Every structure is written in C-alpha cells, then in structure tokens.
Amino acid sequence: xxxxxxxxxxxxxxxxxxxxxxxxxxxxxxxxxxxxxxxxxxxxxxxxxxxxxxxxxxxxxxxxxxxxxxxxxxxxxxxxxxxxxxxxxxxxxxxxxxxxxxxxxxxxxxxxxxxxxxxxxxxxxxxxxxxxxxxxxxxxxxxxxxxxxxxxxxxxxxxxxxxxxxxxxxxxxxxxxxxxx
Numbered sequence: 001x002x003x004x005x006x007x008x009x010x011x012x013x014x015x016x017x018x019x020x021x022x023x024x025x026x027x028x029x030x031x032x033x034x035x036x037x038x039x040x041x042x043x044x045x046x047x048x049x050x051x052x053x054x055x056x057x058x059x060x061x062x063x064x065x066x067x068x069x070x071x072x073x074x075x076x077x078x079x080x081x082x083x084x085x086x087x088x089x090x091x092x093x094x095x096x097x098x099x100x101x102x103x104x105x106x107x108x109x110x111x112x113x114x115x116x117x118x119x120x121x122x123x124x125x126x127x128x129x130x131x132x133x134x135x136x137x138x139x140x141x142x143x144x145x146x147x148x149x150x151x152x153x154x155x156x157x158x159x160x161x162x163x164x165x166x167x168x169x170x171x172x173x174x175x176x177x178x179x180x181x
Contacts, residue, residue: 002048004018004047004050038067049081052081057086068132072137086159086175107159108122
C-alpha cells in the first residue's frame, strides 16, 4: 500500500486502511503524530501523496518555499503534493459582488479563536504556482475535491460562499492545486 501523509488534519482524520498518516500540531486533535509541519521527521522519498488542506496560509510567508522544498523531499519521484488554500481571487470576487467583509474575514485572516489560528499569507493560482515551481515542483494543476480518494471527508477544500450553498450564486473560495515531484 502506498503511504500518504495528511498534514494539518484537524477534524478530518483520514483512514489508515487507505494508507493515510494524519499529522497535526495540536495534541487536542485526533492525529497519528504531532509535529511542526515545517520540519517533519520522516525519511526522504517516503510518500506518494502529501495532502494539506487550509494549512499553508498559517505558515510564515517567508518560510513557504522552504516548507514546500521539505515536503517535496518526502515525496517519491512522481509523487503529488495536493494543496487547498483560501483563494484570494475568489474572496475578492465575493467581496466585490456582495460588499460583505464579514463573510470573507476568516478566509483572509483565519478564525483567530486562538493565537496560532491566523493567516499570514494570501494565495491566488499564479502566486501559488510560482512558489511551487520555485520549490522544484512541476505539472501544477487544479484538482476537484469530488474526484479524490478523500472526497467523502469534509474539509475546507470544498469551501464556498454562501457557506454550504449549492445555488448558482455560489462562489468557490478554496484554491485546490496539486503539483508533481
């Protein structure tokens, strides 16, 4: 079975019988291991897939490329880094259309219900692609949460405004990109 690493699992614990190892920083979260994701103790080229949903924006903006390099080192050749982050362009579209700053506040700045739950950087497709390329990734492409092996597990990769709406007015606010080593 291929090994898959789920970083910043939060409330979305992915099953071991599908090859997942769930990592979080906070011991109050159900995880298999508790580490700082910028310095994981795993052997190089150990994983076929690293999945990280709405965590990267919490890291210091000057540490993003170094962290992406570290994650790349953990992937086998041809392995995939799958990311979901708040989509700054979509947030701007929503705000421009509705003028509702409160609706986008969490996407921009994090929930801030405790000290580390804050965002320190924003991403759009062009910028995140540039950072992934700087870290040595190629074949950067969008992915759809509905077609993944973790589609049955609700996380922020399916974030939209209005929240949980399926109306034609819905704006999807998660930028979902994956890149190949």
